[in-house]
Amino acid sequence: xxxxxxxxxxxxxxxxxxxxxxxxxxxxxxxxxxxxxxxxxxxxxxxxxxxxxxxxxxxxxxxxxxxxxxxxxxxxxxxxxxxxxxxxxxxxxxxxxxxxxxxxxxxxxxxxxxxx
Amino acid sequence: xxxxxxxxxxxxxxxxxxxxxxxxxxxxxxxxxxxxxxxxxxxxxxxxxxxxxxxxxxxxxxxxxxxxxxxxxxxxxxxxxxxxxxxxxxxxxxxxxxxxxxxxxxxxx
Numbered sequence: 001x002x003x004x005x006x007x008x009x010x011x012x013x014x015x016x017x018x019x020x021x022x023x024x025x026x027x028x029x030x031x032x033x034x035x036x037x038x039x040x041x042x043x044x045x046x047x048x049x050x051x052x053x054x055x056x057x058x059x060x061x062x063x064x065x066x067x068x069x070x071x072x073x074x075x076x077x078x079x080x081x082x083x084x085x086x087x088x089x090x091x092x093x094x095x096x097x098x099x100x101x102x103x104x105x106x107x108x109x110x111x112x113x114x115x116x
Numbered sequence: 117x118x119x120x121x122x123x124x125x126x127x128x129x130x131x132x133x134x135x136x137x138x139x140x141x142x143x144x145x146x147x148x149x150x151x152x153x154x155x156x157x158x159x160x161x162x163x164x165x166x167x168x169x170x171x172x173x174x175x176x177x178x179x180x181x182x183x184x185x186x187x188x189x190x191x192x193x194x195x196x197x198x199x200x201x202x203x204x205x206x207x208x209x210x211x212x213x214x215x216x217x218x219x220x221x222x223x224x225x
Contacts, residue, residue, distance in 0.1 A: 006159075009157075034213075042217060043122075043205065043215050043218050044205060044215040046212065046215075049212065090159050090160070092159075094213075102165070102167060104150060104162050104165065105152075105213050107159030107160050107161070109158055110158060110159045
């Protein structure tokens with residue numbers, strides 16, 4: 001069966017420090033991978049998605065970047081964190097990508113990031 | 117531009133009663149809709165989905181209704197249980213997943 005691992009679960013970082021959140025998926029090949037953020041009291045905002053190694057699409061211009069060095073590994077990074085980067089970050093995967101897909105999105109357990 | 121909207125940020129229901137969570141969307145090209153349940157400090161988990169070729173899908177206590185002409189879907193939970201207390205996200209899928217802002221459901225024992 002497929003599983004998704006995301007770490008760390010919680011992170012407290014000072015403003016201006018770098019960030020690296022990692023996500024790996026097991027039990028599937030060539031998944032679509034996503035990074036979402038849930039800010040306090042808000043919905044799920046898509047930050048990045050990837051349909052293959054080295055292929056990253058950014059949905060929202062921001063202080064963050066993403067990379068996919070391996071098929072089942074997705075990394076969210078920042079060189080210098082801002083206060084506004086605080087939030088709950090979620091990695092997710094899906095099987096297929098197309099105009100009429102009935103696929104589901106499967107989420108990791110999330111990382112609570114507090115930038116102080 | 118919020119293409120999927122959940123206009124009720126919160127809902128309180130007595131245990132045993134029906135919970136109805138609503139969701140509206142703007143893009144008539146959406147053809148697959150999903151509901152996710154999220155507990156605090158956890159990732160959302162898939163609950164139930166419906167294809168646009170149907171108007172109802174049922175799974176145990178959970179039923180999703182789709183009204184395409186009104187661009188509206190709803191999730192019914194009957195009977196509601198305290199363990200159902202969570203944030204519920206509506207989502208639509210076309211090329212990517214579009215999420216609503218969530219409705220926090222509290223089931224009162």
